[in-house]
Every structure is written in structure tokens, then in C-alpha cells.
Amino acid sequence: MNSVSDTTGTAVLPAxxxxxxxxxENPSGNFSLKVLGLVFLGYLGVMGYFYFMGYFSPDHxxxxxxxxxxxxxxxxxxxxxxxxxxxxxxxxxxxxxQPSLVNMLLFQFKAFTLExxxxxxxxxxxxxxxxxxxxxxxxxxxxxAVYLWAGGLRGGLGMGTILxxxxxxxxxxxxxxxxxxMGIIAVPAMLARDYDKRLATGMVQAGGALGFLIPPSMMMxxxxxxxxxxxxxxxxxxxxxxxxxxxxxILYIAVRAYLNPDLAPALPxxxxxxxxxxxxxxxxxxxxxxxxxxxxxxxxxGVTSPTEAAAVGAVxxxxxxxxxxxxxxxxxxxxxxxxxxLSGFNAFIIFGAIxxxxxxxxxxxxxxxxxxxxxxxxxxxIILILMQLSFFMLGMFLDDIAILFLCMxxxxxxxxxxxxxxxxxxxxYVVNMQMAYITPPYGLxxxxxxxxxxxxxxxxxxxxxxxxxxxxxxxxxxxLVAFPQITLWLPGLxxxxxxxxxxxxxxxxxxxxxxxxxxxxxxxxxxxDLLFNSGNFMNIFAKAxxxxxxxxxxxxxxxxxxxPRFSDMLLTDTWLVQIPEIADxxxxxPAFLAQHPDIMExxxx
Amino acid sequence: MxxxxxxxxxxxxxxxxxxxxxxxxxxxxxxVMAGIMLYEAVARHFFQSPTAWASEISKMVFGFYxxxxxxxxxxYKEHISMDLFYDRWTPRAKxxxxxxxxxxxxxxxALLLQxxxxxxxxxxxxxxxxxxxxxxxxxxxxxxxxxxxxLLAFQGLAHFIRNFWFAVYGEELK
Numbered sequence: 090m091n092s093v094s095d096t097t098g099t100a101v102l103p104a105x106x107x108x109x110x111x112x113x114e115n116p117s118g119n120f121s122l123k124v125l126g127l128v129f130l131g132y133l134g135v136m137g138y139f140y141f142m143g144y145f146s147p148d149h150x151x152x153x154x155x156x157x158x159x160x161x162x163x164x165x166x167x168x169x170x171x172x173x174x175x176x177x178x179x180x181x182x183x184x185x186x187q188p189s190l191v192n193m194l195l196f197q198f199k200a201f202t203l204e205x206x207x208x209x210x211x212x213x214x215x216x217x218x219x220x221x222x223x224x225x226x227x228x229x230x231x232x233x234a235v236y237l238w239a240g241g242l243r244g245g246l247g248m249g250t251i252l253x254x255x256x257x258x259x260x261x262x263x264x265x266x267x268x269x270x271m272g273i274i275a276v277p278a279m280l281a282r283d284y285d286k287r288l289a290t291g292m293v294q295a296g297g298a299l300g301f302l303i304p305p306s307m308m309m310x311x312x313x314x315x316x317x318x319x320x321x322x323x324x325x326x327x328x329x330x331x332x333x334x335x336x337x338x339i340l341y342i343a344v345r346a347y348l349n350p351d352l353a354p355a356l357p358x359x360x361x362x363x364x365x366x367x368x369x370x371x372x373x374x375x376x377x378x379x380x381x382x383x384x385x386x387x388x389x390x391g392v393t394s395p396t397e398a399a400a401v402g403a404v405x406x407x408x409x410x411x412x413x414x415x416x417x418x419x420x421x422x423x424x425x426x427x428x429x430x431l432s433g434f435n436a437f438i439i440f441g442a443i444x445x446x447x448x449x450x451x452x453x454x455x456x457x458x459x460x461x462x463x464x465x466x467x468x469x470x471i472i473l474i475l476m477q478l479s480f481f482m483l484g485m486f487l488d489d490i491a492i493l494f495l496c497m498x499x500x501x502x503x504x505x506x507x508x509x510x511x512x513x514x515x516x517x518y519v520v521n522m523q524m525a526y527i528t529p530p531y532g533l534x535x536x537x538x539x540x541x542x543x544x545x546x547x548x549x550x551x552x553x554x555x556x557x558x559x560x561x562x563x564x565x566x567x568x569l570v571a572f573p574q575i576t577l578w579l580p581g582l583x584x585x586x587x588x589x590x591x592x593x594x595x596x597x598x599x600x601x602x603x604x605x606x607x608x609x610x611x612x613x614x615x616x617x618d619l620l621f622n623s624g625n626f627m628n629i630f631a632k633a634x635x636x637x638x639x640x641x642x643x644x645x646x647x648x649x650x651x652x653p654r655f656s657d658m659l660l661t662d663t664w665l666v667q668i669p670e671i672a673d674x675x676x677x678x679p680a681f682l683a684q685h686p687d688i689m690e691x692x693x694x
Numbered sequence: 695m696x697x698x699x700x701x702x703x704x705x706x707x708x709x710x711x712x713x714x715x716x717x718x719x720x721x722x723x724x725x726v727m728a729g730i731m732l733y734e735a736v737a738r739h740f741f742q743s744p745t746a747w748a749s750e751i752s753k754m755v756f757g758f759y760x761x762x763x764x765x766x767x768x769x770y771k772e773h774i775s776m777d778l779f780y781d782r783w784t785p786r787a788k789x790x791x792x793x794x795x796x797x798x799x800x801x802x803x804a805l806l807l808q809x810x811x812x813x814x815x816x817x818x819x820x821x822x823x824x825x826x827x828x829x830x831x832x833x834x835x836x837x838x839x840x841x842x843x844x845l846l847a848f849q850g851l852a853h854f855i856r857n858f859w860f861a862v863y864g865e866e867l868k
Contacts, residue, residue: 121782168780168788169795170773177798180805195809202757202839207749210727210756217724393735400731403724425721426766429759433767434774436760486776530778 125166132163147186150457157182157449162486171488172434175441179448186452193447201440208314213432214399215262215307218406220424222261225410228253228270230373232278237362237370244346244353246282247292248339250275254296255335258303259381262399264526268297268534272541285352286546288345291554294534295338295562298523303331305384305398308522311490312515315497320395321388325580326512330520333575334565341561376409391588435490442494455499462503469507476500477521477566484525516576520566527555610638614645636670640677650681659688666691702855703867709852710769713845717766723759727752746828754835765845768853790861796854803847807840814840
């Protein structure tokens with residue numbers, strides 16, 4: 090490790106540094122080796138049993154499932170990187186059951202390197218943006234503003250820290266940047282003001298995890314890729330749940346600080362800011378505000394695709410850093426090298442996981458699971474809850490990206506078959522992964538916190554600090570499961586309503602949504618030409634409620650009847666008049682029929 | 695033993711340095727990707743002239759960047775692993791276990807190289823072009839990805855040599 094740092098002269102990522110400084114000589118080391126050895130013996134026993142029972146045949150999907158997942162976990166326990174564990178097990182499974190499936194390596198490699206780039210190109214851009222903003226110390230200014238504004242409140246710095254985490258989450262698509270920045274800036278500052286150390290570290294880890302929920306979000310880009318959903322819609326779905334969780338954390342801190350002022354004391358009066366200082370501090374919000382507006386604005390108004398918005402964000406972040414005089418060569422190289430490393434890690438973990446799940450599907454096991462589950466005569470909600478439980482369990486041991494690429498190809502079709510909304514499911518997954526981020530043994534935010542926490546904070550403190558926030562996240566998850574409209578309200582408004590108002594030609598792909606938002610019909614009434622241009626006239630009239638609303642409008646009907654295109658259309662495609670809705674519509678205007686006797690004759694009697 | 699150690703040390707450090715240098719070049723590609731996508735967004739939105747090439751070129755740069763990044767991430771030990779057990783072992787036990795699991799890594803890399811290399815060789819032999827309207831050559835690019843995997847294999851080998859030496863002799867290879 091040291092030789093590596095020496096040759097390149099660049100700092101390693103704190104997560105790694107944290108691992109290196111971990112307990113090296115530990116009496117539990119021998120014990121854990123023994124446990125692993127016993128688990129391995131047990132594993133060999135089960136495999137031997139499978140062998141003698143003849144389960145190593147393509148018909149035993151359960152044996153395949155058990156073999157793949159247990160071998161994967163066992164191999165990962167040896168410390169082999171997750172990415173290579175996944176690929177190795179995929180290959181070994183293919184070699185045992187169906188050697189031709191080894192070609193999945195090639196198919197998935199080709200698909201990943203070329204086709205996935207359309208969506209996944211946002212990954213390096215979001216990571217880069219996050220590191221640039223982290224290195225430009227934008228969080229420090231935000232924290233200064235909070236210090237001036239909220240310092241006088243009990244728990245004010247804490248509540249402000251959550252707010253900053255939410256603001257950073259809205260700028261950055263990854264969660265590490267906020268955790269690192271706030272761990273470096275906010276935690277020592279709060280400790281210096283006699284904050285309880287567990288409260289201070291816990292809130293930073295939980296707040297940092299908001300990064301994946303509040304758009305833009307790298308995780309949602311990946312989900313969009315796997316589930317073939319619109320990234321913009323997922324982004325919109327994350328806004329309200331993200332603000333809800335941030336609100337819950339703030340409320341929790343406020344209540345704790347109110348009940349016990351020693352936990353999070355207010356600043357003494359002589360340290361509080363004057364009104365002029367407070368007003369001057371507003372300038373710190375200008376740059377982050379502009380960045381958020383430009384990135385999210387580009388996505389939600391449809392000016393750019395979410396992936397292009399990532400490019401806007403990356404360039405915007407550099408401009409922000411330059412405006413603050415922090416865009417130095419060191420900032421650039423440090424950010425670019427870290428981005429490269431994280432991208433390489435992501436690339437191979439995605440590749441490993443998609444190969445793994447392709448082999449699993451190729452052996453017919455995921456179809457078996459899907460049929461079994463959809464064939465079960467149980468309440469769909471129980472299946473949904475079991476899936477969430479599986480996410481949580483896997484999240485303790487596995488990387489979130491690996492879970493996404495492993496489980497979603499299996500889960501999303503089931504979710505759709507059960508009639509749930511995949512966008513809503515994505516948000517539940519992301520909230521679940523937030524819990525995974527702060528849950529030991531494998532919690533990325535724990536690693537980051539360990540790496541940057543001041544000396545007086547022990548590992549035990551960090552582990553214990555997350556408990557209340559884990560509880561809050563769980564409550565949030567339950568609320569989101571119980572009330573899907575919290576999640577789905579905003580994407581519906583933005584994508585089904587506003588974007589169609591802005592781009593009326595999209596209406597025809599989404600006739601069903603007109604029923605949900607009756608005022609959209611007005612768009613159609615105002616642009617009757619769209620009806621003809623789309624070549625979709627019949628589809629619209631076949632939806633009786635829409636036809637009713639349209640024909641109720643005097644303006645619309647008179648336009649349609651006066652248009653020569655309408656009569657031409659009916660005369661060319663004579664079958665149109667046979668449709669009851671259209672016949673009904675036409676017979677309402679005797680004047681029109683009198684003008685076109687041919688059409689009158691075609692009308693069904 | 696001495697000359698062998700020097701030889702191995704030289705090999706390991708050459709691999710480290712090479713990947714480190716390549717990483718410097720690769721790291722700048724993130725700007726290229728951002729630039730292409732931004733250019734396309736601006737050209738399409740403000741000048742109503744979407745480009746034909748931006749989407750495909752950016753996808754190719756992406757694939758190249760991600761695969762070549764693997765070796766550099768390996769250099770920095772950035773391929774994260776589960777440390778539930780691993781963290782508790784002595785450095786020597788870690789090195790021994792890493793040497794043992796190198797077999798898995800090599801199995802993966804060897805098969806990947808065989809499959810992807812064979813495909814790239816075929817791509818070069820037919821002078822493959824993309825099947826879009828642009829139809830620009832793809833085969834150089836396919837071949838370049840194979841080199842990325844080779845770099846990853848070498849970096850894995852360098853770590854293996856280091857770990858194996860430490861596991862056997864109990865001293866760092868410097």
C-alpha cells in the first residue's frame with residue numbers, strides 16, 4: 090500500500106486508509122479464521138450432499154440458487170474484492186452447469202462497454218462533480234452560513250448540518266462527498282461546541298446517505314439502466330421522500346436538543362452572529378443555488394437528458410470551484426484520479442453483477458423464482474416486504490451497486506407482474522440502501538466516518554451513533570411503503586402534466602395519463618392539429634372518457650368539423666366511421682353530415 | 695535470493711509506475727466525456743443541430759475509460775471487499791489469503807481475455823464498423839479494451855507477487 094502511494098504521490102481514498110489503520114494484531118483474528126474455516130467445512134458438506142443427491146443438474150434450480158449465493162458470500166468473506174467474487178462464481182457456475190454460458194462474459198462485456206454508456210456515462214461525471222465540490226470546500230462556506238444563522242438555537246448546528254447534507258445531495262449524485270465533507274468540517278465544529286459525539290457523528294452519516302435519494306443520484310441512474318425506467322422520473326420521485334427524511338432527522342435533533350440541552354447546546358450569546366453578518370452570509374448560498382437550479386432545472390424541464398445534466402453538473406462544479414479560487418491543479422488531479430478509481434471499481438462490480446445475474450437467468454433459475462413467487466397465493470404486499478427484507482440483509486454484506494445489478498433483474502419483473510410501480514419500488518430500494526450505508530459490517534458511510542472522524546471518537550461510538558437514525562430511516566421506509574403517493578406525486582406532476590404541457594406531441598404516447606390529469610385535455614383542445622399529425626386519432630377517440638371531454642368543447646368540435654383534413658381522413662380510411670365513438674361524434678353535427686353526404690352514407694345505421 | 699528479490703521488486707514497481715502513468719492520462723478523459731455531452735446538449739438545444747457522432751463517441755470513450763480504470767483502481771486497492779473477517783487478520787494472514795484467492799482472479803481474467811480477445815481479433819479481421827449511420831471503425835477500440843484487461847491482469851500479478859512474498863518471507867517487497 091505504501092509503495093503505491095509513494096510512486097504516485099497522491100492520497101488514497103479515506104475508506105481505504107481507514108481499513109489500513111484498522112486493528113492489525115487482534116486476538117479475534119484467529120477466532121474469525123476458525124469461524125471462516127468452519128463455515129467453509131459446512132459449505133463443503135452441503136456441496137458434497139448436493140453432489141451425491143445429483144443436484145448438480147440443470148433441473149435443480151434451488152441447488153443453483155443456493156450454490157451461487159453461498160459461494161459468492163463465502164468467497165467475499167476471504168477478502169477477494171466483491172467484483173471479482175461475483176465474476177468468478179458466475180464463471181464457475183457456468184462451467185459446472187452449462188459451459189456455453191461462459192460466453193455471457195463476452196456478451197455482457199460488449200453490452201457494458203458500448204450500449205450501457207448511453208445511461209451509465211453519468212457515473213464518472215457525477216463522481217467527478219462530487220469530488221470537485223468536496224475539494225473546493227464548498228461545504229465549509231455552507232457550514233459557516235449555518236453557524237451564523239442557526240448557532241443561537243439549541244441543536245441549531247445539527248439541524249443545519251442535515252440541511253447542508255440535503256443541499257449537497259441536491260448538487261451531487263454520490264453520498265460519499267457529503268459524508269466526507271461534513272465529517273471533516275461539521276463534526277469537529279460541533280464537538281468543539283460540546284455536542285454529544287454520538288449525535289454529531291450519527292447525523293452526518295445519516296445525512297450523507299441522503300445523497301442517493303435527493304436527485305441527482307448515481308444509484309437511480311443505475312436503476313434506470315437495469316429496469317429500463319426514465320432516470321428523470323426516478324429523480325423526481327426522490328425529491329419528496331428525501332425532504333421527508335431530512336425533515337425527520339431535523340425534527341429528531343430538535344426534539345432531543347429541546348429535551349436535553351446538554352446534547353446539543355446553543356452557542357453562548359457572545360458568539361452569536363449579528364444581523365449584518367447573517368445577511369452577508371447569504372452570499373454563500375448563491376453558487377450552490379445556481380448549480381442546483383441548473384442541473385435539476387435541465388432535467389425536470391427536459392432541456393437535457395439526465396445524463397447530459399451530469400455533464401452540466403461536472404462543468405458547473407468546476408466553474409463553482411474556479412469562482413471560489415479553488416480550481417487548482419491539485420484539486421483537479423485529486424478529483425480526477427479518485428473519479429478514475431471509483432469508476433474502475435464501479436465498472437467491474439457492475440460487470441461482475443450483470444454477468445452473475447445473466448448466468449443465473451441463463452440457467453433458468455430466475456424464471457423459476459419469478460414463476461414461483463407470482464404463482465404463490467399470498468398477498469403481494471408480503472412479497473414486497475420480503476424483498477425489502479432481502480435488500481436489508483444483503484445490504485449488510487454487499488455493496489449497493491452489486492445488490493442493484495444482482496437483484497433488480499429478478500425483482501423488477503415480479504414487481505411489475507404484481508402491479509406495483511417500479512419507480513416507487515426504486516425509491517424504497519434507495520431508502521433501504523441508506524440503511525445499508527450506515528449498518529455494519531459493510532457500511533460505506535461508516536468507513537468514510539471512520540476515516541475522517543476526530544481521534545476522540547471511537548469505532549464503538551460510530552457504530553452506536555447510527556442506531557436512532559437507523560430507526561428514523563426504518564420509519565421513513567414504512568411510511569413510504571404505506572403511502573406510495575408521497576413518492577409518485579411529484580414525478581406524476583412533472584412528467585405526466587408539466588412536460589406534456591411543454592411538449593404536447595408527447596401526449597399521444599401517453600393517452601392514459603390524460604385521464605389522470607383532465608386539464609391536459611385542454612392542451613389537446615388548444616392544439617387540435619396534433620390529433621391529425623399524430624395519426625392517432627382513433628386511439629384517442631377509442632378512450633371514451635377522453636372523447637367525451639373533447640367533444641364537450643365547442644371550440645374543439647367546431648375546429649375539427651371545419652377542418653378539411655377531418656373529412657379527408659374519414660373518406661380515405663372508411664373504417665374509421667364504423668367505430669361507435671366516431672360515428673357518435675360525427676352524428677352530433679348535422680351540418681357536417683349535410684356537407685359531406687358520402688360520410689353520411691357510410692354511417693352505420 | 696537477493697537478485698531474485700531485486701528482479702521482482704523491479705517488475706512490481708514497473709507495473710505500478712506504468713499503471714500510475716496511464717492513470718494520469720485516463721483521468722483527464724472525464725473532461726472529454728463531459729465536453730462531448732455538453733457540446734451535444736448545447737448544439738441540440740440552442741442551435742437545433744444535434745450531432746450524429748456525440749452519442750456514439752461518448753459511449754466509446756465511456757467503455758474505454760471504465761475498463762482501463764479497472765487496473766488503476768486495482769493499483770489503489772480501490773476494488774472494495776467485504777471486511778467482516780478480513781479486517782481482523784494479521785497482515786501476513788491477509789497476504790496469504792490474498793495470494794490464495796489470486797487463483798479466482800486469474801481464472802476470471804484468463805477467461806475474459808480468451809473471450810474478449812478472440813472477439814476483438816475477429817473484429818479486427820473483418821475491420822468491424824459500428825452499425826449506426828455513422829459507421830465509423832470500431833475494431834481499434836475493441837482491441838484497446840483487451841489491452842485494458844491485460845493491464846488489470848498485470849496489476850493483479852503485481853499485487854500477487856507482493857502478497858506472496860510477504861506471506862512467505864514476512865517482509866515487504868521494496
